[in-house]
Amino acid sequence: MANQTQYNVAVVGATGAVGERMIALLEQRNFPVKQLKLLASARSAGKKIMFKGQEIEVEEATPESFAGIDFALFSAGGAVSKELAPHAVSHGAVVIDNTSAYRMDPEVPLVVPEVNMHAAFQHKGIIANPNCSTIQMVAALKPLYDRFGIERIIVSTYQAVSGAGASAIQELLTQSRDVLDGKEAVANILPVGKLPVHHQIAFNAIPQIDVFTENGFTYEEMKMINETKKIMEDENILVSATCVRIPVVYGHSESVYVELKSEFELEEVYALLQNAPGVILADSPAEQLYPLATDAAGKLDVFVGRVRRDLDHPRGLHLWIVSDNLLKGAAWNSVQIAEELIKAAK
Amino acid sequence: MANQTQYNVAVVGATGAVGERMIALLEQRNFPVKQLKLLASARSAGKKIMFKGQEIEVEEATPESFAGIDFALFSAGGAVSKELAPHAVSHGAVVIDNTSAYRMDPEVPLVVPEVNMHAAFQHKGIIANPNCSTIQMVAALKPLYDRFGIERIIVSTYQAVSGAGASAIQELLTQSRDVLDGKEAVANILPVGKLPVHHQIAFNAIPQIDVFTENGFTYEEMKMINETKKIMEDENILVSATCVRIPVVYGHSESVYVELKSEFELEEVYALLQNAPGVILADSPAEQLYPLATDAAGKLDVFVGRVRRDLDHPRGLHLWIVSDNLLKGAAWNSVQIAEELIKAAK
Numbered sequence: 085m086a087n088q089t090q091y092n093v094a095v096v097g098a099t100g101a102v103g104e105r106m107i108a109l110l111e112q113r114n115f116p117v118k119q120l121k122l123l124a125s126a127r128s129a130g131k132k133i134m135f136k137g138q139e140i141e142v143e144e145a146t147p148e149s150f151a152g153i154d155f156a157l158f159s160a161g162g163a164v165s166k167e168l169a170p171h172a173v174s175h176g177a178v179v180i181d182n183t184s185a186y187r188m189d190p191e192v193p194l195v196v197p198e199v200n201m202h203a204a205f206q207h208k209g210i211i212a213n214p215n216c217s218t219i220q221m222v223a224a225l226k227p228l229y230d231r232f233g234i235e236r237i238i239v240s241t242y243q244a245v246s247g248a249g250a251s252a253i254q255e256l257l258t259q260s261r262d263v264l265d266g267k268e269a270v271a272n273i274l275p276v277g278k279l280p281v282h283h284q285i286a287f288n289a290i291p292q293i294d295v296f297t298e299n300g301f302t303y304e305e306m307k308m309i310n311e312t313k314k315i316m317e318d319e320n321i322l323v324s325a326t327c328v329r330i331p332v333v334y335g336h337s338e339s340v341y342v343e344l345k346s347e348f349e350l351e352e353v354y355a356l357l358q359n360a361p362g363v364i365l366a367d368s369p370a371e372q373l374y375p376l377a378t379d380a381a382g383k384l385d386v387f388v389g390r391v392r393r394d395l396d397h398p399r400g401l402h403l404w405i406v407s408d409n410l411l412k413g414a415a416w417n418s419v420q421i422a423e424e425l426i427k428a429a430k
Numbered sequence: 431m432a433n434q435t436q437y438n439v440a441v442v443g444a445t446g447a448v449g450e451r452m453i454a455l456l457e458q459r460n461f462p463v464k465q466l467k468l469l470a471s472a473r474s475a476g477k478k479i480m481f482k483g484q485e486i487e488v489e490e491a492t493p494e495s496f497a498g499i500d501f502a503l504f505s506a507g508g509a510v511s512k513e514l515a516p517h518a519v520s521h522g523a524v525v526i527d528n529t530s531a532y533r534m535d536p537e538v539p540l541v542v543p544e545v546n547m548h549a550a551f552q553h554k555g556i557i558a559n560p561n562c563s564t565i566q567m568v569a570a571l572k573p574l575y576d577r578f579g580i581e582r583i584i585v586s587t588y589q590a591v592s593g594a595g596a597s598a599i600q601e602l603l604t605q606s607r608d609v610l611d612g613k614e615a616v617a618n619i620l621p622v623g624k625l626p627v628h629h630q631i632a633f634n635a636i637p638q639i640d641v642f643t644e645n646g647f648t649y650e651e652m653k654m655i656n657e658t659k660k661i662m663e664d665e666n667i668l669v670s671a672t673c674v675r676i677p678v679v680y681g682h683s684e685s686v687y688v689e690l691k692s693e694f695e696l697e698e699v700y701a702l703l704q705n706a707p708g709v710i711l712a713d714s715p716a717e718q719l720y721p722l723a724t725d726a727a728g729k730l731d732v733f734v735g736r737v738r739r740d741l742d743h744p745r746g747l748h749l750w751i752v753s754d755n756l757l758k759g760a761a762w763n764s765v766q767i768a769e770e771l772i773k774a775a776k
Contacts, residue, residue: 197441236742240586240637240685242674257610264607281718288724289588289676289683291750293738296715301737309741322742326685326750328588329634331677337635339586339672339685372627378634390637392646395655396582396668404637404672 090118091426094153094177096145096168097160098122099131101250102182105415106157108271111136113419116426123149126161148173155422159414173209178425180418182213187311194314197420198362199226203317204421205428214315215307217241217327222315223365223386223412224405225342229316229355233345235399236322239308242330242337243293244377245285247409248274252285256331259286265329275329283332293327310344332396335377336413338405347398350391357388362412367391375406383408384416407412437466437772440499442491442514443506444468445477447596449527451761452503457482458767462772469495493517501768504528505760519555524771526764533657540660543766544708545572547703549663550767551774557767560661561653562759563587563673563682565627568661569640569732569758570709570751571688573702575662579691581745582668585654589639590675590723591631593755594620598631601675605632621675631676639673648673651746681723682759684751695742696737703734708758713737721752729754730762 086119093110097103102191102406103124110117111262123145131142143149145164150156150172158172159182169179169186188190193203194212199222204211214222221239228334259269261285271282275292283290287372293304301309308325357365366375373386386407407413409412439456443449449470456463466481469491477488489495491510496502496518504511504518505528515525515532539549540558545568550557555722560568567585574580591598598619604616609632617628621638629636639650647655654671703711713723713735721733732753740746753759 167563238584238687240672242588242676260606261610264603264610274717279718283718283722284724287678288722289678289721290684290722291685294717296718299741300715300736301741324687324740324742324746324748326748327588328590328683328685328735332633332635337637337674339637339674341584341670369646370640372621372625372629372638374637376629376634376636390646390672394670395645395647396670400570400670402670402672 088116090116091154091399092119092121092152093117094121094123094150094172096123096156096158096164098133098142098361099124099128099241100159101121102159102414103244105410106159106419109415110260110417111394113423115419115423121149121153133320140150150175152175153177155180157422158281159418169210178207179210180421181210182414182423184215184307186210187212187214187307188314189425194311196222196315196417197424198223198360199315200317201424203306204425213414213418213421214311215304215331216247216409217243217304218308218311218315219413219417220336220386220405220407221338221340222312224357224360224388224403227360227363228342228353228401231352231356232348234316234321234342235345236343236397238324238341240339241328242332242339243327244332244336244409245274245329246334247293247336248329251277253333256285256333259284262329263287272424285329285330289374290329291326293329301325332377332408334381334408335406336409337377340403340405341394342401342403343397344399344401348401350393353391353401357391362386363388365389374404377406380406380408382411384411434462436462437500438465438498439463440467440469440496440502440518441637442469442502442504442510444479444488445470445474446505447592448505448760451756452505452765453479453481455761455765459767459769461506461765467495467499467501469753489541491714496521497521498596499523500688501526503764503768505764506700515556524553525556526559527556527769528760528764530561530653532558532566533558533653534660540657541767542763543770544569544706545661546663547770550771557759559651559764559767560657562755563589563591563650563684564654564657564661565759565763566682566732566751566753567654568658570703570706570749571686572732573706574688574690574699574747577698577702577724578668580662580688581691582689583658584670584687586672586685587674588678588685589673590678590681590755591620591675591757592680594675597623599679602631605630606677609633622657631675636675636676637672639675647671649673678723680754680756681729681752682755683721683723686751687740688749689743690745690747694747699737699747703737706733709734711735713768720750723752726752727754730757732758735757
């Protein structure tokens, strides 16, 4: 162990929900950290965060913060990544970016380790972490893609408020209590903080995540559509998405219809999912066993259930896919990419 | 007005959530009631309910309760309908049954007034009210079916707990408060009271409504599939459903993908929905306007929004359909059938 290479790691956005989880994962996974640098906006600088029994002070992220850094994990919003990731790269760091800033950049690999880790190895300094709702879907569908091919995906999501940040969590909790107490629910954050109209999320379902694009789909829906093709490296997969926010704190659920390219036996589908890395098949109607957001919260895996053959289309299959949006959907996928890069470098 | 025919109406299941709403609608709509008979189980007999300023005592429903009754609105569970509806018919009443007891009976019309009122006129004593999640979907899709034809429907639902009864509402509210207070959430009712396993609904999404059938779909899903074909009178419409319970009290939401039989212009789709009876188009992305369960609760209409063309399939269309599951999904559809029968008899 004395010989094991250790790395200087920076977490940008260290005080956010995803940053917190990145730090916790680096500790829990015993990531070979030589020095951990915690970076955030000036407003959060000076805060102290525990890491392996040691107090680390959060520093303001600047272009010079990245001197000597090997891995820079970004999760502080697209604008911060746009500004600072190139500086991290020029200091020699590998950037793993959890924002949408570089995801569709043709020079930047968009990576889910279970699906296309090979792309990560061709990085030019920046590796992008996909959108949370995309990650769990492609991780579950990859073994089916490899075996049968995928012609088409139609997905409807049931997304947790934690995907919209800590203030959205607080909004759901406050509104829920107010409704239970017979008070008026006040909406200031969801569906999109910066837009003029806000809707109650407590005891409701909001069919808008992120802003609308010109074709009537939201950006969140377009992310699922475009990122799936890029990660699967197949522009011919047809993808449609309807993204909906529901009153859940942690864990995105997805109702996924997939049309495979060739006919299949359900038994083989089960076997493929059972053996898929990072995937747990939780599917037993007789025992009322299927994935639930409350069960997936806090876990690293992608849970799949309600697997059933479409009643009409001979190549149609339905699945219910659930995962913790802040872990596999964000922090864990980023840390996992770094782990895989290290493994390959040995 | 002196000449207006008046009718003796019985509500079976008068103390339930749907029964309460039936009684309220009979009053609000000024339904021509000569005498209102409120029926329920022996347990609820003796309770008093106000109707048009008059107190009416709930009586135990027996085969003899229906003497002289013109319209008998049933919503007291399938077993009660199976037992008592034939007696009501033999007493000369028209039964409008809001349970699943007779829905797929080939002798019984399954009716949504906006879709197939003509079928109601051929009744042999019993008219069945479809499942809540089916009603709102077919009401919204009917104008598109008439104009373009429908090849295929893939729907994922976001269903309110009130569809599972008053105890499920209480369970959601109690669990929500317990979770907010940091206590353990206890589940005794959902997803299906009579089954052994119960799951937390507060801050969760449960992909099971009703029991599972052998093909891996639940009965709720099979109801949407089979009832849609029967109401639309088209066995060739392909329907797939994934039915999910979410922490909403009133109002089912549905993410619907529909493949029409011929190509379409979006403008015509908007116009058809705008002019459809019982349907309100609420669709303006620029204003963040789309149907929400909290807005639909307490209203009789079916709300449609997020109308957009599929990006790949030339005949594919996505919609978000929301309605109050206890009103258009149950009580209102039943009272509306009675109103239409009366209108036609004039």
